Amino acid sequence: MHIPDGFLDAQVSVVAGVVAVAGIAVCLRGSRRTLDERTAPLAGLVAVFIFAAQMLNFPVGAGTSGHLIGAALAAILVGPYAGALAVTVVLTVQALFFADGGLTALGLNIVNMALIASVVAWFAFRAVVKTLGRTKPTVLFAAWLAGLLSVLGAVSGFMVEFAFGGTTAISLSSVTAAMFSVHVVIGIIEGVITALVVWAVASVRPDLVTGLRDIEQPQRSSTQQPEGATA
C-alpha cells in the first residue's frame, strides 16, 4: 500500500502533507499525555516489529502480495496516538533509507496507513470489546475486525486521494473495485496477525494492552469472592 511518487499530483500530495503534519502534532501531544515509562519502550518495540513484519510479503492470489500495515496492532497495544507515531516512524525510515514509498508521497502514506488506519482500528476494537464484553473470543474477534477495517480505511483514503489527484485519467469505479477486492484479502490476513499478536501480549501482560484499559473483565461468579479468581 506504499504509494510511490508520481501516482498522485502535487496539490493532493501537499494537502496530504499538511494533514500529516497536523496529525503528527496531535499524536505527539496525545502520546505525551498517554505514554508512561512502561508503555514508551513498548511503543518503540511496536515500531521495530512493524518494520520487520512489513518486509514479509505474503502471496494473495496470483502474482500479487501483501504485507502487514501494523496500525491496528500498534493502536490496540499502545493507543491510537503512539500507534500512529510508530507507523509514521516506520514509513519515514522506509521512504528515506529503503526507497519504499515515495518522498513526495510520504504525507499521503502517513495519512492512509498511520493516521486513518490507527483511528479506525482503535474505535473498532474498543467498540466491539465494550459492546460484546471483554472475553478472550471477543478480544480476538475485535482485534481481527480492527485489522481488517484498518486496511479498508487506508484503501478508502487512497481512493479519495486518487479521485482528486490521480495523474492518470482512468475509470475510478474500476480502480476502486480492484483496490477493495485485493485489500479485503490482505485485510483479513492483517486481522489474523493482529489478533494473534494482541492475544500473545494480552496473555502475558494484559495490563500493557492500552486498548483494554478501563474495560473490566466480567466477574466469573457473583457469589464467589473475586480475589484470586483469575491468575
Place this chain on the structure above:
Amino acid sequence: MRMTTDMGETTHKAVAWLMLAGLALSLVMAGFISYYASSSPDGLESVAESEGFIDSAQDSATVGSPLSDYGLVNVTDERLSVGLAGVIGVAITFIVALGLFYLLTVGKRRKPASDSIQESSGG
C-alpha cells in the same frame, strides 16, 4: 532520584522480557525470514499494473541509497544482502522510535495519580 521501585519489580521484568523477545523476533523476521518473502507486486502495485497506471510511478529520490529496495549495496549474495538490510533497518527504526518515545516521556516519570496512592502517603 529515579523511581524504579514504585512500579514494581515484576512489571520492569515483564517489560524487559517483552522487549528482548520482541526485538529478537523482529531481527529474525527482518534478517532471515525476509529472504523467503513473496517478491510479487503488492496490492496497490498489482492494481496499478492491471488498471494501467503503473507507468505514472516515478523513482523515489532515495532510490540510489545504499539500502534501496531492501538490499545492501555491493553485497552480491541475495540472502545476505536482504538480511543485512533488514537488520540495519531494524536498528535504525529501533533508535529513532525508542528515542522519540523516550523524549516524549522525559520529565513525566510518574504514573497517573490513580495508580500511585500508596506512594503519596509515603512521600
